[in-house]
Amino acid sequence: MRKLSLLLILLLALSACTSVKTEESKEVNIYSARNYDVDKDLLIQFENETGIKVNLFEGKGDELIERLKLEQSEPIADIFMTVGAETLYPALQNDLLADLGINKDTLESGYYGDKWVALTRRARVIVYDKVNNPNPTVQNLNDLTDPQYSDQILSRSSTSSYNLALMAHQIQLNGKDATKELMLGLVNNFARTPTGNDRDQAKAVIAGLGQYAIMNTYYVAAMERSSEPEEVKVANQIGLIYPNETHVNISWIGQIKNSPNPTNAQLLIEFLLSETAQKEYAEKNGEYPVLNTIPVSSLLLPWGDFNKAEIDYETLGQYSIETVQLFDEVGWE
Ligand code: FE
Secondary structure, three states: OHHHHHHHHHHHHHHHHHHHHOOOOOEEEEEEOOOOHHHHHHHHHHHHHHOOEEEEEEOOHHHHHHHHHHOOOOOOOOEEEEOOHHHHHHHHHOOOEOOOOOOOOOEOOOOEOOOOEEEEEEEEEEEEEOOOOOOOOOOOHHHHHOHHHOOOEEOOOOOOHHHHHHHHHHHHHHOHHHHHHHHHHHHHHEOOOOOOOHHHHHHHHHOOOOOEEEEEHHHHHHHHOOOOHHHHHHHHHEEEEOOOOEEEEEEEEEEEOOOOOHHHHHHHHHHHOOHHHHHHHHHHHOOEEOEOOOOOOOOOHHHOOOOEOOOOHHHHHHHHHHHHHHHHHHOOO
């Protein structure tokens, strides 16, 4: 009996402590366009370690930005996380984000601003069949427009945010006219009407539907660990070409301005930037980490060093509308 009352007193004392410590609920609300298993695992880990309940709402990056704009006067979400830099511009322009109070010393430079930080980096590259095309000669996206590759190029549709960011980046680097020429050349060489996701492009290359495809590197890593034997086979037979100036996009995270649980949001962001979480992103999802304290996954190492093209993540989204117009003009479905 005495033991029980002692326990009760302890519990009461504990709950008094926590209610004094924070006025926030023990929750954090996330809007996420990162729909990967590794994220769900990490969020459960965060819940277990902190006792903070994670409410996850998934959607597409641009749609979540629209929702955040609608809710701006009374935000519901504490955190927004997504898979491409093109949403950064509208997020900043619409003043959706809060200043981040996190320590950025261990982060790779160039991958954060006052109100955002990259969670991971991803390279969009050219892939080919190592067995049937052992000595590929192409080195960059422009090479794929050569008439000798007529009916040989595979890509997913222009509605893919990865292609939107890739081509918006081209406008940022080389201007609209050069980008239109590149797009036209690619469309002229398409092996088929764009269909399927990134993995499907790799599968099509191995099936002999075309010689080269454009895709994100982490899908090759994901296919290597797939439970489907066909995907493992494709991953082993695919070779990667990092263009001279490789397009590296970011998956980024930000805290929503005036959000209901800012302290919990900051804890979660710090957790996702911890060595543990960053290693998971690299090892389970094949993404490049943003911490300069951990080595790149052994899985990514054989693919070698590469040159990253200069890119201004904060203004990339400025070119989104122009990019969509160009996709339309060149008939990239
Ligand atoms: Fe993806």
